[in-house]
């Protein structure tokens with residue numbers, strides 16, 4: 316997506332534009348509901364290391380970093396990372412320091428099934444996560460488990476990965492292994508993390524593994540497969556495990572929020588449909604399927620390209636009803652916001668998701684507080700706006716904020732992270748005070764970790780990790796102490 320510098324002016328519709336100063340006034344009660352849960356998040360490949368220990372098989376990320384080190388900005392990889400596989404106790408200490416109520420982590424598919432398939436079942440992998448879950452619970456921390464966070468088994472990629480509908484069967488078998496082994500203790504399951512962030516670079520532009528370049532085709536196919544696999548796992552859990560285990564299942568979607576200088580609410584809605592509705596509509600809307608605006612625009616573009624069917628797979632018939640309603644909550648990863656305006660010339664390559672989106676995203680580089688990540692700006696109004704959009708669009712479904720975080724150079728005196736947390740958490744509280752059904756907030760990330768193609772150059776952690784010490788010593792940053800105060804008081808410290 317193109318981003319342009321915009322020297323915006325304050326117009327008559329000031330109330331819907333972000334102030335740009337990374338702060339948000341409180342509206343209503345200053346404390347979170349007593350059962351509100353605060354946590355921190357990580358994912359397996361980004362922290363575990365031990366990439367081939369104890370029988371673990373290779374994932375597409377293992378292959379990618381080994382075969383294409385140039386694609387990682389600092390030529391690093393997750394081979395050892397923060398060594399959380401070997402030193403989980405250090406992570407536990409960090410979690411205890413924060414006094415979190417829950418911990419979101421992901422399970423590495425190839426530790427459980429090294430080839431992706433049940434025939435390769437690896438007890439050592441199962442033992443590892445049993446240990447993690449038991450220790451969390453022994454310390455009063457609820458485990459929140461992501462079943463898939465980008466690390467597809469290489470052997471399943473060879474079969475076409477997310478472009479082969481057979482993937483659904485493999486995924487359901489793997490998910491069932493997790494329910495069987497851990498479901499007596501894990502009560503919150505996330506089927507997939509950020510489908511768009513996985514499918515677009517993985518099966519569209521080909522920037523990320525598995526590097527399939529099928530822009531505007533493979534990415535949509537991948538997104539459709541994810542919806543089907545998600546629904547299949549949900550139905551299986553409901554039919555076979557829910558009665559004894561009584562857990563909740565949802566999917567985690569990521570989206571920015573959008574502002575329009577000209578108060579073009581139709582455009583804002585279009586952006587939210589392309590960004591969030593592209594997966595949320597099929598699961599959480601009353602009508603199901605892909606959003607109307609996507610069906611219409613991608614269908615029209617496909618015909619204009621001389622195709623006989625839309626590049627957006629059809630969910631009509633069996634799938635629509637099968638997918639609709641298959642989630643007990645909506646997981647949201649939200650970090651930043653953009654201004655948007657209608658494109659005046661074709662966007663991206665042809666065909667592509669960007670071309671279909673047909674919208675220009677704009678950031679105010681000059682006035683907005685900027686994180687280390689090029690896409691990250693502190694716009695807390697967006698958090699509040701997004702949660703209200705979800706309340707209105709998806710029948711006030713329960714929302715679990717599964718990620719929200721700030722990147723910097725890794726400094727211990729991380730005041731900007733504190734500003735960011737303070738204002739975004741205020742956005743969550745304001746939304747709750749306005750009737751939004753938000754039950755959890757999860758900071759990304761517990762520790763500095765491997766930020767995919769950015770390697771170890773962008774630091775999101777509440778704890779820094781000494782990558783030179785063999786035991787990967789963790790040290791709390793100033794923000795860790797601040798977050799602990801929020802958790803302890805269930806409110807936002809004023810000073």
Ligand code: NOJ
Pocket residue numbers: 358361508509648718759766767775
């Ligand atoms: C999204 C992803 O889930 C996570 O893996 C990533 O590190 C963070 N956001 C920050 O980019």
